[in-house]
Amino acid sequence: MQNKIKAMIVDDEPLARKGLAVRLEQFDNVEVVGECHNGLEAVTLIPQLQPDLVFLDIQMPGLNGFQVINKLRELNQTIPLIVFVTAYDSYAIKAFDIHALDYVLKPIDETRLSEAMDKVSTVLSMHQEGDHKHRLAKLVADFTGDDCEEILRKLASGESLDSPTYPDILAIKDGSEVTRVNVDRIQWIDAAGDYMCVHTEGDTHIMRRTMKELEEELDPKKFVRVHRSAIVNIQYVSKLVSHVSGEYHLVLNNGTELKVSRSHRDRVKDMINK
Structure with missing residues (x-):
């Protein structure tokens, strides 16, 4: 048999x-x-x-x-x-x-x-x-x-499964100067009108880019969209807090607190739990 x-x-x-x-x-x-x-x-x-x-x-x-x-x-x-x-x-x-x-x-x-x-x-x-x-x-x-x-x-x-590469440096132009910012030092990015505020460990840099353009340029395994106007580097997240109102907020290592919108909540929670 x-x-x-x-x-x-x-x-x-x-x-x-x-x-x-x-x-x-x-x-x-x-x-x-x-x-x-x-x-x-x-x-x-x-x-x-x-x-x-x-x-x-x-x-x-x-x-x-x-x-x-x-x-x-x-x-x-x-x-x-x-x-x-x-x-x-x-x-x-x-x-x-x-x-x-x-x-x-x-x-x-x-x-x-x-x-x-x-x-x-x-x-x-x-x-x-x-x-x-x-x-x-x-x-x-x-x-x-x-x-x-x-x-x-x-x-x-039929798309390629090759993993995309993401830059280690973000070039930020300010007038006649270009500042090279190490991507791993970026804590979070938020929108201020037509400009993006790129917050690092010690400085805030201003650049004229759209949130969508920046999101596509940053590694999605490190950066997560938490709101229509904010992207966070997950390595700087200290905790995810749920409030009585049902809202969620991310607290960064430096104490900064950012609201998580309902549409991005599941993705954020997945990133936090990894």
């Missing part, structure tokens, strides 16, 4: 894990050897259990699906076959047809799951794991996977 395919399920939603486990019971050649409720647990258990196949949710707290794969690679661990589980139906077809063994959409359809398992069986029987892992490695090597929706959008539209 053919050895069973050892499968793991990684998903932060208990009902999703249970539903997939129940559906996999119909496959006589599949044995679910473990379940993980987040990416950190998956990074620990995958090397221990050494499954042949992992059903990997993409959007999870802590480590998302892309980051799980990247972390396993960093630790020089063997990466099993991956079938992504995603709710991003508008992107999934193009994205995963190129880079993954297969994908299933939430809620999981039994017919679609059968097709995915047929593909898994074929790959395992023909020893084609190498090709799958090469494509998977290319995916995580090209992009860190920090923003799930952005990477899927780019994959689907």
